[in-house]
Amino acid sequence: MHDDLEGKHGVQSLEVGMSLLKAMVTGQQAMMLKDIAAAADMPASKAHRYLVSLIRSGLVEQDPLSSRYTLGPFALNLGLVALGRLDRVRLGLSAIADLRDAINETTALAVWGGQGPVIVRWERPRRPITVNVITGATLSLLASAAGRVFAAWLPPAQIEPLVQAELDSGKCRANVQTLDEARAVLAEVRARGLAAISGHYMVRGVEAMAAPVFNFKQDITLGLVVVGVEGSLDMREDGPTVTALREAAHALSLRLGYAPPAA
Structure with a gap:
């Protein structure tokens, strides 16, 4: 039953992660955690947890000097493939x-x-x-x-x-x-x-x-x-x-x- 509902209604955690990516795309530049969280309308602590997973997947990367987040190499690859098609x-x-x-x-x-x-x-x-x-x-x-x-x-x-x-x-x-x-x-x-x-x-x-x-x-x-x-x-x-x-x-x-x- 649970799997059936997920198939119909999607995976909420994935949608939350996508909202963070959309916020970063809209910002068009490397962003601080508080700005990403505000743009995605969620607490900074919650946004941070999702960003950690997005970094592991290659969709996001963090500059160690400025602590700002930007799109990662896998996100760029996705974009180039989409544009190519x-x-x-x-x-x-x-x-x-x-x-x-x-x-x-x-x-x-x-x-x-x-x-x-x-x-x-x-x-x-x-x-x-x-x-x-x-x-x-x-x-x-x-x-x-x-x-x-x-x-x-x-x-x-x-x-x-x-x-x-x-x-x-x-x-x-x-x-x-x-x-x-x-x-x-x-x-x-x-x-x-x-x-x-x-x-x-x-x-x-x-x-x-x-x-x-x-x-x-x-x-x-x-x-x-x-x-x-x-x-x-x-x-x-x-x-x-x-x-x-x-x-x-x-x-x-x-x-x-x-x-x-x-x-």
Whole structure:
């Protein structure tokens, strides 16, 4: 009977130990015993007993000099295995479908293709006039929202030669003439946290927004894109479309292991 109940209801002591681990993950740094106990809402003496067992398992380790506790090598291994099994594109496809449902606009998922971002999938909204998105083609770095997002967060040494080549081609419709002007545009994208283009998009009559998705290495790994007919897309900073795009990109980043920098 006892085993049957445990199978249905779980093991309470394991759940208590997990609450301590969650508190340490949320703290994002090595923590003192009293802080871990307070975050897990339990007496310090009880927390200490569980931490001893967690240290023995390799999930936690304690710095002998500072007495602070942090995640141990086995916890790090678990995290790396979990991250390795995540399919970022699969999660991204789910994210753009949910975003389309939330804002009823065309949404798309972009990945880096070496010379620029590439759209791998797009979702059609429920409205009579929509914008079709071409999949598989490399997008402009300056005249597309996805391009600006990747160019803003990828290393300058990797990006600037590609930006210069785009400027030299004379085919850029982004109203940017020099590398210094491009740097200023990308700095503005980073400051705002997303890219928005209206009037100088790579296709006439279309405007778009894109937000970066980061991975556990704090690197940009995907771009979430919203595309609409020029003049019809709500691009207000505090509007529901921009807000939903920001929230979707942030949620997906967290799902991929991104840890936002401390304020």
